Amino acid sequence: xxxxxxxxxxxxxxxxxxxxxxxxxxxxxxxxxxxxxxxxxxxxxxxxxxxxxxxxxxxx
Amino acid sequence: xxxxxxxxxxxxxxxxxxxxxxxxxxxxxxxxxxxxxxxxxxxxxxxxxxxxxxxxxxxxxxxxxxxxxxxxxxxxxxxxxxxxxxxxxxxxxxxxxxxxxxxxxxxxxxxxxxxxxxxxxxxxxxxxxxxxxxxxxxxxxxxxxxxxxxxxxxxxxxxxxxxxxxxxxxxxxxxxxxxxxxxxxxxxxxxxxxxxxxxxxxxxxxxxxxxxxxxxxxxxxxxxxxxxxxxxxxxxxxxxxxxxxxxxxxxxxxxxxxxxxxxxxxxxxxxxxxxxxxxxxxxxxxxxxxxxxxxxxxxxxxxxxxxxxxxxxxxxxxxxxxxxxxxxxxxxxxxxxxxxxxxxxxxxxxxxxxxxxxxxxxxxxxxxxxxxxxxxxxxxxxxxxxxxxxxxxxxxxxxxxxxxxxxxxxxxxxxxxxxxxxxxxxxxxxxxxxxxxxxxxxxxxxxx
Numbered sequence: 001x002x003x004x005x006x007x008x009x010x011x012x013x014x015x016x017x018x019x020x021x022x023x024x025x026x027x028x029x030x031x032x033x034x035x036x037x038x039x040x041x042x043x044x045x046x047x048x049x050x051x052x053x054x055x056x057x058x059x060x
Numbered sequence: 061x062x063x064x065x066x067x068x069x070x071x072x073x074x075x076x077x078x079x080x081x082x083x084x085x086x087x088x089x090x091x092x093x094x095x096x097x098x099x100x101x102x103x104x105x106x107x108x109x110x111x112x113x114x115x116x117x118x119x120x121x122x123x124x125x126x127x128x129x130x131x132x133x134x135x136x137x138x139x140x141x142x143x144x145x146x147x148x149x150x151x152x153x154x155x156x157x158x159x160x161x162x163x164x165x166x167x168x169x170x171x172x173x174x175x176x177x178x179x180x181x182x183x184x185x186x187x188x189x190x191x192x193x194x195x196x197x198x199x200x201x202x203x204x205x206x207x208x209x210x211x212x213x214x215x216x217x218x219x220x221x222x223x224x225x226x227x228x229x230x231x232x233x234x235x236x237x238x239x240x241x242x243x244x245x246x247x248x249x250x251x252x253x254x255x256x257x258x259x260x261x262x263x264x265x266x267x268x269x270x271x272x273x274x275x276x277x278x279x280x281x282x283x284x285x286x287x288x289x290x291x292x293x294x295x296x297x298x299x300x301x302x303x304x305x306x307x308x309x310x311x312x313x314x315x316x317x318x319x320x321x322x323x324x325x326x327x328x329x330x331x332x333x334x335x336x337x338x339x340x341x342x343x344x345x346x347x348x349x350x351x352x353x354x355x356x357x358x359x360x361x362x363x364x365x366x367x368x369x370x371x372x373x374x375x376x377x378x379x380x381x382x383x384x385x386x387x388x389x390x391x392x393x394x395x396x397x398x399x400x401x402x403x404x405x406x407x408x409x410x411x412x413x414x415x416x417x418x419x420x421x422x423x424x425x426x427x428x429x430x431x432x433x434x435x436x437x438x439x440x441x442x443x444x445x446x447x448x449x450x451x452x453x454x455x456x457x458x459x460x461x462x463x464x465x466x467x468x469x470x471x472x473x474x475x476x477x478x479x480x481x482x483x484x485x486x487x488x489x490x491x492x493x494x495x496x497x498x499x500x501x502x503x504x505x506x507x508x
Contacts, residue, residue, distance in 0.1 A: 006114075006117065006118065009114060009142060009143050010114075010117055012142045013072060013075075013114075013142040013163070014072070014074075016142050016162075016163045016164040017072055017074040017075045017078065017163070018074070019164060020074075020075070020078040020163070020164060020166055021074050021077065021078055023167070024077075024078055024081050024082075024167075027081075028081070032077075032081075035077070036074075036077055039073050039074040039077060040074060042073070042074070043072075043074045
């Protein structure tokens with residue numbers, strides 16, 4: 001898999017993870033909720049990083 | 061629901077949380093890289109393994125490489141990845157994964173996977189079926205029935221084709237048993253009723269709707285609520301009846317005779333016929349719109365003459381718990397040579413007849429006495445040819461038609477004898493030269 005494809009894949013993977021986690025969040029117990037939110041923040045940071053890599057890299 | 065042992069191979073901690081949440085109630089173990097997954101797969105006893113394909117940002121499809129190991133341990137392997145190119149999906153299935161999902165709909169997908177696994181126990185139940193509920197050693201029949209069982213728990217209609225006595229009703233009952241539907245299995249033979257009677261049998265009637273209707277009566281459609289309606293011999297149903305039934309299948313509602321309000325029934329249809337469906341459609345006996353509602357997944361059952369490997373196991377099954385029988389070698393050979401035109405029904409009756417006798421070891425003479433003699437062609441009078449054979453001869457000439465017929469006979473004999481060429485040479489009384497020429501031709505046709 002080419003690097004650019006890997007970026008797209010990781011981007012898709014993190015975004016899907018965020019979507020699934022946000023659907024799960026309302027049903028989470030309070031102690032688990034905080035852990036999930038922390039992981040969601042981490043995934044959001046990953047998305048930010050991957051988008052920056054995309055902006056910096058070649059256009060195709 | 062019993063607790064399953066599940067391994068989730070997933071590098072993303074957030075996705076692991078999501079999986080953990082959706083698999084609550086089961087014993088769930090996690091592995092976040094290939095080495096940990098290999099270690100756990102080798103050591104553990106898992107029922108299901110969920111695999112992500114790319115484990116890490118720079119990974120090269122480690123998840124794919126884990127599928128053969130999971131499969132070799134008899135684990136039901138399911139890919140859940142966000143990488144869903146056609147090539148990846150093909151590779152995953154080729155390596156033995158059972159299901160492939162794109163991440164993102166875990167709540168519904170995981171519930172459906174677990175439910176399917178529990179019903180089928182990862183395919184083990186399908187194998188048990190052939191030793192008990194539907195006895196067959198014929199690979200083609202096994203494969204068709206296994207395929208049919210995969211559709212048993214869906215809402216899709218199923219159609220069973222095959223000559224009389226091949227086990228269509230038994231198979232329909234088996235499919236109902238694996239459907240997970242709580243209601244009854246309700247069977248009706250459409251050929252056994254006149255149109256009016258069939259209508260009242262299917263839809264039921266209200267008191268006073270016709271002379272003799274002294275009380276309300278539930279029809280088969282209502283009886284099959286939350287269950288299965290098995291329509292046998294659908295080819296015998298009138299066009300008018302097909303239209304009425306089509307509407308009821310489509311809308312899951314119907315009017316019993318004499319009713320002014322519709323009734324509702326959540327029935328699933330399994331239909332069967334011994335006739336050639338294409339011919340029924342071509343002749344207009346079966347409406348195409350009705351056929352479309354009932355045909356879904358189709359399972360064709362072969363006559364016993366084409367799956368002779370089932371004769372002895374079926375006989376054993378018919379005598380289970382009763383007097384067991386032994387057969388002299390010549391008697392056994394005669395049984396296997398017989399074509400059983402009445403199929404399993406004829407075989408069962410034969411076993412009952414033999415079992416009621418005083419013999420423990422059955423002789424050739426006894427077998428001959430109880431077997432229905434097959435019709436022998438009368439000398440000097442040619443056998444009728446099928447329309448397809450006749451058309452082929454007209455189009456390609458007699459010589460080509462004879463070759464084709466010969467090759468067909470050889471192929472069938474080889475199939476019935478498990479590919480044994482010596483048996484084909486002896487039984488068909490042909491030369492090696494002819495046999496090998498036919499095989500070469502078949503190979504060439506396959507390559508083309």
